[in-house]
Amino acid sequence: xxxxxxxxxxxxxxxxxxxxxxxxxxxxxxxxxxxxxxxxxxxxxxxxxxxxxxxxxxxxxxxxxxxxxxxxxxxxxxxxxxxxxxxxxxxxxxxxxxxxxxxxxxxxxxxxxxxxxxxxxxxxxxxxxxxxxxxxxxxxxxxxxxxxxxxxxxxxxxxxxxxxxxxxxxxxxxxxxxxxxxxxxxxxxxxxxxxxxxxxxxxxxxxxxxxxxxxxxxxxxxxxxxxxxxxxxxxxxxx
Numbered sequence: 001x002x003x004x005x006x007x008x009x010x011x012x013x014x015x016x017x018x019x020x021x022x023x024x025x026x027x028x029x030x031x032x033x034x035x036x037x038x039x040x041x042x043x044x045x046x047x048x049x050x051x052x053x054x055x056x057x058x059x060x061x062x063x064x065x066x067x068x069x070x071x072x073x074x075x076x077x078x079x080x081x082x083x084x085x086x087x088x089x090x091x092x093x094x095x096x097x098x099x100x101x102x103x104x105x106x107x108x109x110x111x112x113x114x115x116x117x118x119x120x121x122x123x124x125x126x127x128x129x130x131x132x133x134x135x136x137x138x139x140x141x142x143x144x145x146x147x148x149x150x151x152x153x154x155x156x157x158x159x160x161x162x163x164x165x166x167x168x169x170x171x172x173x174x175x176x177x178x179x180x181x182x183x184x185x186x187x188x189x190x191x192x193x194x195x196x197x198x199x200x201x202x203x204x205x206x207x208x209x210x211x212x213x214x215x216x217x218x219x220x221x222x223x224x225x226x227x228x229x230x231x232x233x234x235x236x237x238x239x
Contacts, residue, residue, distance in 0.1 A: 105193065108149055109192050112149060113197050113198070115142070116197065116198060118142065119143065119153075122139035122143065151190055153188050154188065154200060155185050155188040156182070157182055157183065157184065158181060158182065159182045160180070160181060161180035161181060161204045164196075165196065166182065166200045167200065169201055173205075173206050173207075174207065174208065175208045179207065180207070181204070182202045183204070185200060185202050185203075186201045187200065187201040188200055
């Protein structure tokens, strides 16, 4: 029995867990010393052993808590996936709508471009007062239709010259202006939105360097000639 006591005491003293069954000596007389044991000591040893067992056995995290944490993480992950898919779908719809609008504008521009010579004929007939009768009704209906499709006519006299909108057929020096200006329109331009179907073909007036001085110089000789003529007339009258 003594070896079992030593084994038991050494095991509890080192703080290691017991391997196998634990045998306790409940005899009131100690066989080694022959003295009567105190029951309170045995109770104290058992209490210490009980406390050591409670401290050594640390409970693990419950599986329910682990499942709840993993479920929350999964919910967050799935929510982010849904948001990403929604954003991709929204971008896809915008891209498809943008492509649809571009294709519609391109098709409309191609059809309207073939009608521009007819519109030119209608415009020339109006200028010569020949847009009358049934031809007038047809011409006005055609102009209303292309206007509804977004066709815009531009190019007027005295407009500021813009190389992105106008095609300069010739450049004429003009005094008294500070910027290049349209002085005559040979053919109007047409556009749909920002798309130029045909630039306006115009004659451009170019500012002259020292235009005001040149105009003043031109006016002075005319005044001098007038004075000379008046003086001549006076001399003749005197004679």
